[in-house]
Amino acid sequence: MSLDELCATVGAADVVIDPARMAAYQFDWARVPGAGMPCAVVRPRTAAQVQAAVRWAASHGIPVVPRGAGTGLAGGASAIEGGLTISLEKMTAIKIDPATRTAVVEPGALNAAVKRAAAAEGLWYPPDPSSFEICSIGGNIATNAGGLCCVKYGVTTDYVLGLDVVLADGRLITLGGKRIKDVAGLSLMKLFVGSEGTLGIVTRVILRLLPEPPPASTLVAVFPTARAAAEAVVEMGRTIRASLVEFMDGRAINIVEDYTAMGLDRSAGGLLVIQSDAPGAACAQEMQRIEAVCLAVGCSEVYRTDDPQEGEAFLSARRAFFPASERLGSLLIEDVGVPVPTLPDLLDGISEIAARHDTDIPVVAHAGDGNTHPNLIFDGADPAARERAEAAFEEIMQLAIDLGGTITGEHGVGRAKIGALGAQLGPDVMEVTRAIKAALDPQGILNPGSGI
Template identity: 50%
Template sequence: MSRLIERLRGGLPDEALVTDPDVTAGYAHDHASFCPAGTPAVVVLPRTVEQVRHVMRTATELRVPVVPQGGRSGLSGAANATDGCIVLSLVRMDRILEIDPVERTAVVEPGVINAVLSRAVAEKGLYYPPDPSSWEMCTIGGNIGTGAGGLCCVKYGVTAEYVLGLDVVLTDGRLLRTGRSTAKGVAGYDLTRLFVGSEGSLGIVVRAVLALKPHPPRQLVLAAEFPSAAAAGDAVCRIMADGHTPALLELMDRTTLRAVNKLANMGLPESTEALLLAGFDTPDPAADLAAVAALCAAAGATEVVPASDAAESELLLKARRLAIHALESIRSATMIDDVCVPRARLADMLEGTAAVAAKHDLVIGVCAHAGDGNTHPVVCFDPRDADESRRALASFDEIMALGLELGGTITGEHGVGVLKKEWLAREIGPVGLELQRGIKELFDPLGLLNPGKLF
């Protein structure tokens, strides 16, 4: 320990090193349940690329594992410390280096908060679409590490589609530049995409070139109430099959609606089985909402209420953004699943999750990015109750198994981390696992970067 701290001090200012165990304990884990976390030897908070390179050179020399972190808002344990590791927190590398309206790009450091970037580019008439529910606290580096999504994925896509190029510090301290800053480019293998979603297991992202969009018009949102998950799923299929491209298409089940009402007293309809929110940011959103309202009615909606203005639309979106927090308030702990299924199987996923909740006598609410089939079943439980914790973990596994049975994937945007290692192996199979481990070994031959994550 003393040798590690001494070597780190050789290239870092005192304020970048944290060794007080009461403080370092706060960096031990992210927001995931049932994910073991170790005790870090030291937390390093660099401000420059050269300081990150010094950390990695030191770690390689002394064979010390390194766990990179952003805002620690993750839900899979990917940012959890291991015993004796260096926690490399990148939150102080938080500069927006450039916003280019001509190229429609932003160049940022990894610690920039998603919402801060979004507001900064909006001032120049531009738009950074990926918007996770944790956008007020999650960092761009963390978003890149997990391949984060958000409410607007159905129209605008996920983080991977906006990362044009990266600067990455490798395990031995070398600096790798991937990708491009131009509108297009196909030179060599796409290493940029390889790093997106790699959960800090291949290198440390220290700079990112991000694509931007022109800022869209203010969106209008409608809310449609359905008597069953099947009816809501039918409406989603009708909307997509009819050629509509909503800016968002979100769903909340009855359990989630009740939780949001309890938390924020929003007056949402608690008698409905599913509430579908559809938003459009087109030149004529009212016309799009009218067309979607007709499709919802044809699918069996009991009531369809279009917002009349942006303020009403924002109120509906606030309810959706509060969904996870509201479910977290039901019990003292939650497990937030992230199963993505084909849109046509969305109703099967919701009904199957309800059956799992009944089987294990648990509260499990579901909110979903319905437009791309990405469901977030939230298992609520008391970690002090051993039997309830056991049932929670069993239900979590059954929900992931259900997702695979329906032709889906174990994670649409939260990542694998520690929580889903076993399930990654089931999804990609032995050949896929062998090749992924081979890639890991190529970039990290000593196994120092975020060990124990993914596989």
Template identity: 50%
Template sequence: MSVDWLKQLAAVLPPEGLVTDADVLEAHRRDQADWAPAGVARALVRPSTTAEVQAVLRVASAHRVPVVARGAGSGLSGGANAVEGCLILSLTRMNRILELDRKSLFAVVQPGVLNGALKMAAAEVGLWYAPDPASWEFSTLGGNLATNAGGLCCVKYGVTGDAVLGLEVVLADGSVVRTGGRTVKNVAGYDLTRLFVGSEGTLGIITEATLRLRPRPPKATTLVASFPTLVAAGAAVIDIVADTRPSLLELMDRATVRAVEAHMPLGLDVDAAALLLARSDAGGEQGVAECARMAAVCEAAGATFVIQSSDEAEGESLLAARRFAFLALEKQGTTLLDDVCVPVSRLAELLAAVEHIAAERRVIIGTFGHAGDGNMHPTLVFDRNDADEVARAQAAFDDILRAVLDLGGTITGEHGVGLLKRPFLARQLGAETTRLHHTLKAAMDPLGILNPGKLL
């Protein structure tokens, strides 16, 4: 491949905007999905304006150089991994909040803004940005948009895409399009905003987003309940979702609870089949009453222990177990975090299937996640230096995806397809829908330079 494109990039970018140092490229080679393969990039660009992104893509298109966009690199599916000889396009320097409209409840941001930075800026004017992936403190909004990230509050407030009003996107040929707008309602033309959100950088590079803000919710009331069986926990989830509007509804299975208790003793019931954590942010007496209804549902479903609190500090203490779930499992060995979603009514079946797979494959699997919308994270724990364990873990990972599809679910609820889930996408979509995906990709990226080999 000709290196003329490197000279052309140097001509359209400031000196700090183009990097070819091998150590820097290695540091930007992959995201957090250790299992996913990664190639060696030829260069890294760090644009700070939309115009610079345009210039980069014009050069890349002219020379048919593959372009892999990335933010903080906190993804969990290999979606930001380099491909051989590619150009890595880092958007972390495009990190400004351009506008924050307190009256119309929206913010205009660049993709390199941290999720937590927008939350903080919104809070300063009494507002709230709802999407809250577990990585909210260090993940960028561009990465959240690329994967349509979710989080703990999804059960009530939806995923990232539900907070997007409009986008600015640079296409593969360097042209710029704007989708959506600044209004909550907008049905003019095709919903291109939804098309780009979750497309994992395969259709265009998002350079600006108009995001919906909300009034800051009242202080929450928190509940924790232990269950003797997965069926009982699943029944409680179904009834809670049908009867109330929890702002958070999380579940951890026995393997996860035991890992957390071993990592940080909290007095958890290590013999419980599942631990359920719920919150109401309705506020005041209404929030207390809503949490009381959830407690009654848990008791009716067979919970062996239920506690609730309206104290903010105590509520955070009760949620500590859930927040430490992944870290605790990491302490037990190499981890492979999955991300699947099933109809809430089939949650207990999913948990039972994962337990069966863990026993059959002889692999530790701790399952936790967003029970309120059926989105769970079965996390495989194994010894990476043991080839047999690695093989069994990979087989178990695939078994889980097959089980999820059999339950009418999806292979990814919030982390994206990337590389890890790509072999299973066509099975979920079907032949005709897969063909339509390829048609859209070819129309918007005819040279196939945008994040090739990912998603499709």
């Protein structure tokens, strides 16, 4: 293996081999233990450079870890000892086509940058992870990211019309295009969305855009218990299609209030932030129906506003949960989802697991689609505390599976949850999954140990 050959092939200016600089590329936000030091980090500016780097790695049998902005929450971008990390951070081009309502985007472009570019043309890119200001489109593609508004508008895959992908042998393939309907051939494009860099490296994306929605109205409902808030979500889901339904349990409320001092009700057992962007008078009617549901279930306080800035202030509290939790200790970040009718049982089960394992587990959720984010907070310097947290982590995933749910709704399997994947999918699906992986990556060099 010659790094000189890599530098000559890719271009020395875009290859990092200094260990001090490469240390910044070892972990993603989750900091899953076990990350190694790569032999090099390639920061390509073109698809051709990605191809050259992958061909070099394939010729030497070196594992390749694709990396976006490093905001992943499952360890999917953790570096492999002696492997090659390919960071797409320099590939940030965005081009909006108003006529087809599409955006042609390179993988390093931030989600927020795509939103701004679309808004300048009166258009909207809906997927909005809580980290939308700092996460990249390539990472969103890798994990099929969702976010706050996906309860009404769907997740990343619903907006992907085309992909350019570098395969494990260095070939570049183009899938899809600027067309809404296309059933020619197998749906290979959907195979790559959510594959966590295990099947190929995305170098260009065509995203579907929507017209900007009307300004949203916001309702905040305070409940005596987390279960009561979840029961309101279940009841709303029967007949109401809100554009956003977010949940915070009592512990999460207090953590965020300690961090932001926004005046949140510390005595609440659960809080819902709900929005409607229905047009015209339909918005007020929908909000009235939502309020009636919350009151019928037993909420203690309801606040409504049509002011977009006030509404965003409440959402900022929900988005602040992760940085607020990070200050309190080491974290294991869950991402389990269940069918909405079983959401109350999931929350009760998480509370029981937290008590039994003596672990602090506040919960926030994209409640409208049953996707919860329990954060397990513990003292990382205490081996016993870590052991309890890891046991609770495993039990929460099994609880979600038992309720007909999933171990990950939007963060991906990564390295953090790879051991639980078989429990959800079963042996037959795992066999098919591995066969697809072997067909596209026979050497097994693309992000091994993550996602599959």
